[in-house]
Amino acid sequence: MPKARSVFLCTECGGEAYRWQGQCPQCGAWNTLVEERVRPVPAAERLDRGQARDVRAVSLSEVEGVERPRWGIGLAELDFVLGGGVVPGSLVLLGGEPGIGKSTLLLQVSARLAAAGHKVLYVSGEESAYQVKLRAQRIPEPTDDVLMLPETSAEAVLDRVEELEPDVLVIDSIQTLYTERLEGAPGSVAQVREVAGALQRVAKRREMATFLVGHVTKEGGIAGPKTLEHIVDVVLYFESPTGLDHRIVRGTKNRFGAADEIALFRMGAVGLQPVENPSALFLQGRQDRASGSAVVAALEGTRPVLVEVQALVNRSVYSSPQRVATGFDGRRLALLLAVLERRARLRTSDLDVFLNVVGGLRLSEPAADLAVVAAIASAIRDVVLSPGAVFVGEVGLGGEIRPVHQIERRLAEAGRLGFRRAFLAESSDVAGKGFPLRLEGVADVKGLIDGLFG
Ligand code: TYD
Numbered sequence: 502m503p504k505a506r507s508v509f510l511c512t513e514c515g516g517e518a519y520r521w522q523g524q525c526p527q528c529g530a531w532n533t534l535v536e537e538r539v540r541p542v543p544a545a546e547r548l549d550r551g552q553a554r555d556v557r558a559v560s561l562s563e564v565e566g567v568e569r570p571r572w573g574i575g576l577a578e579l580d581f582v583l584g585g586g587v588v589p590g591s592l593v594l595l596g597g598e599p600g601i602g603k604s605t606l607l608l609q610v611s612a613r614l615a616a617a618g619h620k621v622l623y624v625s626g627e628e629s630a631y632q633v634k635l636r637a638q639r640i641p642e643p644t645d646d647v648l649m650l651p652e653t654s655a656e657a658v659l660d661r662v663e664e665l666e667p668d669v670l671v672i673d674s675i676q677t678l679y680t681e682r683l684e685g686a687p688g689s690v691a692q693v694r695e696v697a698g699a700l701q702r703v704a705k706r707r708e709m710a711t712f713l714v715g716h717v718t719k720e721g722g723i724a725g726p727k728t729l730e731h732i733v734d735v736v737l738y739f740e741s742p743t744g745l746d747h748r749i750v751r752g753t754k755n756r757f758g759a760a761d762e763i764a765l766f767r768m769g770a771v772g773l774q775p776v777e778n779p780s781a782l783f784l785q786g787r788q789d790r791a792s793g794s795a796v797v798a799a800l801e802g803t804r805p806v807l808v809e810v811q812a813l814v815n816r817s818v819y820s821s822p823q824r825v826a827t828g829f830d831g832r833r834l835a836l837l838l839a840v841l842e843r844r845a846r847l848r849t850s851d852l853d854v855f856l857n858v859v860g861g862l863r864l865s866e867p868a869a870d871l872a873v874v875a876a877i878a879s880a881i882r883d884v885v886l887s888p889g890a891v892f893v894g895e896v897g898l899g900g901e902i903r904p905v906h907q908i909e910r911r912l913a914e915a916g917r918l919g920f921r922r923a924f925l926a927e928s929s930d931v932a933g934k935g936f937p938l939r940l941e942g943v944a945d946v947k948g949l950i951d952g953l954f955g
């Protein structure tokens with residue numbers, strides 16, 4: 502067996518260096534090299550030593566162009582984020598903080614796919630079979646047909662896969678699996694890279710849908726090398742937007758569908774339930790009798806959601822006033838305040854301004870500008886905005902309001918939820934489209950303020 506040696510691996514890109522350096526020689530990231538002991542693995546001894554494959558190149562005309570059937574999981578929200586079900590042979594990485602519900606979700610997925618006639622192998626490296634059984638008793642789906650394997654050895658898992666030939670493999674979690682071929686501890690860069698690479702080759706060869714649970718770091722990224730996210734086909738993050746029972750599964754990469762869709766669930770006494778009406782969720786408990794509140798018809802992925810933006814202003818006692826934004830970019834807020842002061846003659850420079858996007862969402866599209874401006878203006882004037890009004894539009898430095906994409910879908914959703922007036926860019930391309938809302942086109946922030954407060 503070749504001798505183990507010490508290498509320095511980059512936690513960002515997985516690149517190697519032979520001595521410690523402050524900067525990764527491959528991707529240029531700083532302070533990302535960690536020392537690990539590795540033993541070189543001859544190709545013949547690779548972890549997924551499987552069958553020698555006789556592969557040949559084919560012309561594209563020989564490739565069957567039919568779309569692979571997807572396996573619908575039946576949790577509507579999750580199928581939606583995946584792009585219409587899970588694709589056989591694909592690798593799906595699910596990241597999230599401890600206790601957020603990763604194991605619960607994947608056990609529900611396992612039970613549903615097993616009930617649909619697929620053979621499912623659930624590998625738990627974190628919990629005993631008994632602990633998984635306790636969880637299984639809580640969720641509504643019957644789990645009798647799910648095969649359970651408490652195991653942390655990658656070799657053992659791959660052997661069982663060859664023997665049982667499952668259609669679906671769940672690894673909970675990738676950080677607990679280790680291969681004896683490498684010296685690093687489970688979860689180290691080299692281990693995760695090697696094990697995930699082997700799983701990927703096996704999944705493709707066997708057409709086996711594979712779900713990997715990934716732990717997250719303090720910064721919120723998935724622990725282990727960035728290469729993990731490159732290896733897999735789909736990356737999903739599990740988040741808790743409100744800190745309450747709601748959970749968001751957010752796609753950040755999807756080789757088989759739109760990348761940044763979200764799914765909403767509620768964690769209850771009996772597992773995770775899809776939320777039927779996502780856009781209404783963020784309006785729950787809305788205080789529409791207070792000034793400083795405005796609703797934006799935002800887009801999450803391809804889906805419209807209505808979100809409340811709240812602003813609070815106060816005479817500042819400091820020479821440089823405070824500006825605090827939650828769920829919105831702080832520099833964008835500063836920009837919009839400057840535009841309000843210069844273009845609409847609304848004095849903001851001696852005010853502390855607090856901005857909050859309700860429900861824990863993050864509004865990063867410029868389409869939210871108009872609602873932010875409206876909320877701040879309403880707070881400054883201390884005048885309540887009409888509760889049936891919704892705002893969509895980008896604000897330019899000249900104070901002009903610009904149209905945004907997908908305006909029809911946003912307006913349709915607002916109308917569906919009972920909104921009756923929509924403030925949007927005058928130049929928006931919606932003329933004569935018969936929406937159930939009164940459209941109030943505005944040219945600039947001055948026009949908006951005049952329109953709102955007369
Ligand atoms: P879990 O799936 O173990 O989280 P993760 O794998 O991400 O660490 O879920 C943990 C929490 O969910 C735990 O605090 C218990 C709670 N829970 C419920 O509220 N309802 C349920 O039906 C289940 C199974 C768990």
Ligand code: MG
Pocket residue numbers: 603604605627673
């Ligand atoms: Mg877990």
